[in-house]
Amino acid sequence: MAASSTALAKTDMDTTVEIEDVAVRFRTKKKDVAALHDVSLSVASGEFVAIVGPSGCGKSTLLKLVSGLLKPSSGRVRLLGEDVRGPRRDIGYVFQRAALLEWRSARRNILLQAEMRKMPxxxxxxxxxxLIAMTGLTGFEDAYPHELSGGMQQRVALCRALLHKPPVLLMDEPFGALDALTREQMNIELRRIWRETSTTVLLVTHSIPEAVYLADRVVVMSPRPGTVDELIAVDLPVDRDYGKTMAAPEFARATGRIRDLLGAATSAD
Incomplete structure (x- = not known):
């Protein structure tokens, strides 16, 4: 199931994200630290790709490279056919914490994106x-963050990230702080929203089941310095009922292979 760096793209679709032979090194007071080494990955337009790996392997660093918040020490990153040379405004970014402004309602937190971008x-x-209707927030648009559950706060953050219709959505452990039931519900919602918007998604997660349920492909990273250990194609239907998916043999095969690669005996939820 291993994939070479030249075989990571879906050849029948336009490529949205290209990472070619990238390395990232940081210098500390005592030594140089290699975060990423020889990473190559292509993501097709409209594809959902999840990234899993041990803590510290550079998963979040990959998202920062694509967003332009970090420059590679060597190699090349391209987004929508252009070299990434600085922060990109044509992406959406969702973090583990919703980071909502407490003095603004849900609607006004979403509209903060519009104000920053000077949208009409x-x-x-x-x-x-x-977006409020799409994410099930109808009736809560005037509520303040302290009046919203954790799941609802993340829905507001997702709406904010999608407001300008970005062609690429980056998600860094967006559901990591949620309880198990809310996380399951958010997985179902995210999968549905992705189907409706056709946005290209790169998701970093520590949850193996979450990665397999949501993604078309799962990138398995090696320990630091991180590189692509293996690329897992998820052989599941496009329309995925959550319960049936969890019980599917294809789901078990994919999650089992990822656990083998990561040396994980139990779920990474």
């Missing part, structure tokens, strides 16, 4: 209403 007011309001 009418267009922003229409898009906000569309």
């Amino acid at each position: 007011a009418a267009q922003a309001r229409e898009r906000t209403d569309e």
